[in-house]
Amino acid sequence: MPTDLPTERAVRKPGTMELDPAGEGIALDETPRLIASNKVEGTAVYDGTGRHLGSVHNFMVDKVSGQVAYAVLAFGGFLGLGENRHPLPWRALRYSTELGGYVVDIDPGALAGAPSHGPGEDSFADPDYQKQLEDYYGSRFQAA
Amino acid sequence: MPTDLPTERAVRKPGTMELDPAGEGIALDETPRLIASNKVEGTAVYDGTGRHLGSVHNFMVDKVSGQVAYAVLAFGGFLGLGENRHPLPWRALRYSTELGGYVVDIDPGALAGAPSHGPGEDSFADPDYQKQLEDYYGSRFQAA
Numbered sequence: 383m384p385t386d387l388p389t390e391r392a393v394r395k396p397g398t399m400e401l402d403p404a405g406e407g408i409a410l411d412e413t414p415r416l417i418a419s420n421k422v423e424g425t426a427v428y429d430g431t432g433r434h435l436g437s438v439h440n441f442m443v444d445k446v447s448g449q450v451a452y453a454v455l456a457f458g459g460f461l462g463l464g465e466n467r468h469p470l471p472w473r474a475l476r477y478s479t480e481l482g483g484y485v486v487d488i489d490p491g492a493l494a495g496a497p498s499h500g501p502g503e504d505s506f507a508d509p510d511y512q513k514q515l516e517d518y519y520g521s522r523f524q525a526a
Numbered sequence: 527m528p529t530d531l532p533t534e535r536a537v538r539k540p541g542t543m544e545l546d547p548a549g550e551g552i553a554l555d556e557t558p559r560l561i562a563s564n565k566v567e568g569t570a571v572y573d574g575t576g577r578h579l580g581s582v583h584n585f586m587v588d589k590v591s592g593q594v595a596y597a598v599l600a601f602g603g604f605l606g607l608g609e610n611r612h613p614l615p616w617r618a619l620r621y622s623t624e625l626g627g628y629v630v631d632i633d634p635g636a637l638a639g640a641p642s643h644g645p646g647e648d649s650f651a652d653p654d655y656q657k658q659l660e661d662y663y664g665s666r667f668q669a670a
Contacts, residue, residue, distance in 0.1 A: 415588060415590070415656075416587065416588060416589065416595055416596070416650060416656075417586065417589050418584045418585070418586055418587075418598075419564075419566070419584045419586070419587060420563075420564075420567060420584045422563070422587070423563060423564060440562045440563045440564045441562070442560040442563070443560065443561055443562075443563060443566070443594060444559060444560060445559060445561050446559070447593075448593055448594035448616055449591075449592055449593055449594075450587060450592035450593075450594075451560055454562070506560060512559075512560075
């Protein structure tokens, strides 16, 4: 398991979805500019120290603008985060080619205190949920 | 199978990803504004007369901007379109609450003549592929 902090060179600009352009078998669902929706789903997520946290469960897209808004992370009970889904502003994720996944500079404690929902909960149907997320993460992850 | 042309009221603005807000079990992955990536995948696609064409295989997202660029449609050999994947500009799709899927105002002949790729082909790795798509569809589907 990778433990080193990803180098600056290998870390993509915050908010980009780029996966490893040198990886195997990526041509089908990745171009220099585009990536397939089902390739983002399931991609590993690491913290800033390279520790594996979980994976991207899916992501939320603005229906009107077609803009990706949140990555919904699944941690599978790791680090006491439970089975809950944790939506993070898309801009909080950057891609590390060394780790082969997304990196989020946030410690598990801050994730544990963030708004989250169970696999069977419909929190996104509540208009306040997005506001809670922005209130919680807004100061941590500024728009690029 | 629905055969009526969807009414104006029930048809969403072109380029929007909205699914049926009155449908069952949608609260989990749909809000008034956001929709989950894995809910878009697999959604049915109809032509302008309400004829079922196929479904959304996945969609391509701009890695830098996080903007949805193409819906990749699968037709499963229907109407002689073969097993190929047919990328359509996202703006070409609109959602019909009556049909419970996306509507594309294009006839199968025009789809058959459009750039497409096999399930195992890596056409999106070719920078010319997007240009071919825009050349083909640009005049048919203007940006909103």
